[in-house]
Amino acid sequence: MSKVVQSSFVYVTFIRTTAERLWSKLTTNEFIKEYWFGVQFKTEWKAGATWEMRYPDGRVTDSGEIVEFDPPKRLVLKWRNEFKPELKAEGYGLCVIELAPMGEAVKLTVTHSMERAESKLIEAVSGGWPKILSNLKSLIETGEIAMK
Amino acid sequence: MSDDAIFRALADASRRKLLDKLHRKNGQTLGELCEGLRMTRQAVAKHLAILKKANLVSWKREGRERLHFINPVPIHDIAERWISKFEYPRLQTLSKLKKSLEGEDRE
Numbered sequence: 528m529s530k531v532v533q534s535s536f537v538y539v540t541f542i543r544t545t546a547e548r549l550w551s552k553l554t555t556n557e558f559i560k561e562y563w564f565g566v567q568f569k570t571e572w573k574a575g576a577t578w579e580m581r582y583p584d585g586r587v588t589d590s591g592e593i594v595e596f597d598p599p600k601r602l603v604l605k606w607r608n609e610f611k612p613e614l615k616a617e618g619y620g621l622c623v624i625e626l627a628p629m630g631e632a633v634k635l636t637v638t639h640s641m642e643r644a645e646s647k648l649i650e651a652v653s654g655g656w657p658k659i660l661s662n663l664k665s666l667i668e669t670g671e672i673a674m675k
Numbered sequence: 676m677s678d679d680a681i682f683r684a685l686a687d688a689s690r691r692k693l694l695d696k697l698h699r700k701n702g703q704t705l706g707e708l709c710e711g712l713r714m715t716r717q718a719v720a721k722h723l724a725i726l727k728k729a730n731l732v733s734w735k736r737e738g739r740e741r742l743h744f745i746n747p748v749p750i751h752d753i754a755e756r757w758i759s760k761f762e763y764p765r766l767q768t769l770s771k772l773k774k775s776l777e778g779e780d781r782e
Contacts, residue, residue, distance in 0.1 A: 533702070533737075535744070536701055536745075537735050537744040537746065538748050539730055540749075636733070656748075657751035658751065660751075664752065
């Protein structure tokens with residue numbers, strides 16, 4: 528059937544906020560730290576710029592390049608793991624982050640893909656994203672979700 | 676995206692089976708999802724629509740095909756609501772024990 532040799536996942540969450548506000552949370556290094564387990568994110572936030580993410584202890588976890596920077600709609604990052612040799616060996620994958628206003632919320636879609644079958648990187652990051660997205664959602668909606 | 680829609684979508688064995696299939700192999704077409712199921716294509720499409728509406732299944736276009744993905748984010752939100760991060764390791768240990776005793780297959 529499908530001939531696509533690719534590993535990927537598509538995660539979607541709806542966050543009650545505006546696209547502008549969500550975009551600023553996604554692209555402000557100090558905010559990222561709050562919902563991404565304390566990582567330090569470094570980049571100049573423009574197309575063509577490199578980016579780098581470090582654990583709080585300074586080890587580089589992942590790095591890459593910003594491919595598209597289209598606020599407040601679309602962010603595309605080239606993405607490579609840096610701290611696990613077997614993951615780093617897979618090379619660069621692509622992470623696409625899309626924002627679409629839907630009524631009182633914003634639909635946030637994260638697509639992470641790798642041009643190879645059964646990518647270990649995709650397996651590794653697929654466990655992390657739901658936590659990050661949940662953190663981000665409750666951070667922005669502040670407490671509201673606990674009651675719904 | 677109401678919690679009711681998520682729980683209603685999950686309260687059906689056929690729909691859970693579709694999620695299991697996507698969990699085993701992510702990114703399938705409707706045709707692939709139908710393989711090995713004793714359901715008509717229309718029935719599978721209907722169940723998929725309910726799962727999509729509940730945000731449990733996401734999709735993307737790949738050429739002429741539409742690939743479906745399991746979206747665990749709402750399930751994670753539900754788990755987070757009642758499970759604190761301190762309980763999580765203990766629950767994981769229990770779940771591993773249960774799986775090793777009962778086997779992975781719980782269908």
